[in-house]
Structures are given as structure tokens and as C-alpha cells.
Amino acid sequence: MAEIKSGSNQFFLEDNGEVIATIEYEPSERGGQKLITITHTIVNEGHNGKGLGKQLVNKVALYAIENELQIIPECSYARKVLESNEQYRNLIVE
Numbered sequence: 001m002a003e004i005k006s007g008s009n010q011f012f013l014e015d016n017g018e019v020i021a022t023i024e025y026e027p028s029e030r031g032g033q034k035l036i037t038i039t040h041t042i043v044n045e046g047h048n049g050k051g052l053g054k055q056l057v058n059k060v061a062l063y064a065i066e067n068e069l070q071i072i073p074e075c076s077y078a079r080k081v082l083e084s085n086e087q088y089r090n091l092i093v094e
Contacts, residue, residue: 004059011059013052020047023056023078027069034069035093036060038078057081061088 002013012022021043025036038060041053057078064071070093073079082088 004055011056011063013056015047020044021052021056023053023060023075025060033093034067035072036064036069037072038075041075041077053077054081058085061085061091064091 002015004011004013006012009026010022010024012019014020022040023038023042024040025038028035028037038057041056043050043053058081060071060078061082063069069091071078071082071088071091072093073082079092082092
């Protein structure tokens with residue numbers, strides 16, 4: 001499994017120097033609660049079905065836990081992954 005790297009408001013996976021999957025988020029704050037909004041999860045064509053998107057959503061969830069953040073999952077794929085994992089459901093806010 002490739003190492004998940006972090007960039008400016010994103011995590012990504014590379015294969016031979018090419019970015020093959022990305023998850024993007026926007027940090028914000030509401031009522032004193034720090035939030036991140038997951039805006040997009042993108043897996044390049046030819047790399048679908050390998051679980052890369054799920055790995056990236058899991059990475060954001062762990063990042064949120066470590067940094068005491070709540071998640072607004074605008075990305076429907078990220079919402080599906082977060083809702084399907086009992087450990088991550090309590091991270092979701094609307």
C-alpha cells in the first residue's frame with residue numbers, strides 16, 4: 001500500500017510520482033467547534049475499485065479524531081464511508 005501524503009487541505013496517493021487519488025477538505029469553525037468539510041474524493045481512472053478512496057476517507061477521519069475536529073461530508077462518497085463505519089459516525093455534523 002502506498003503512503004498517504006498530505007498537501008494543502010488535502011491528502012493524496014501517488015504511484016511513480018503521479019497523483020492517483022486525492023481527498024480535499026476545507027477547514028472552518030462554527031460555534032467554537034473546529035470543522036473540516038470534505039469537498040471531493042477523486043480517484044483517477046484506471047485506479048478505481050482498489051479501495052484508494054476509502055483509504056483517503058479513513059485518513060481524514062483519523063486526522064479529525066487526532067485534532068478534535070467534526071466533519072461535514074459534502075462529498076457523497078465520503079459521507080457513505082463515514083456513515084458505514086460506526087467509529088466515525090459521531091464525527092459527522094450537518
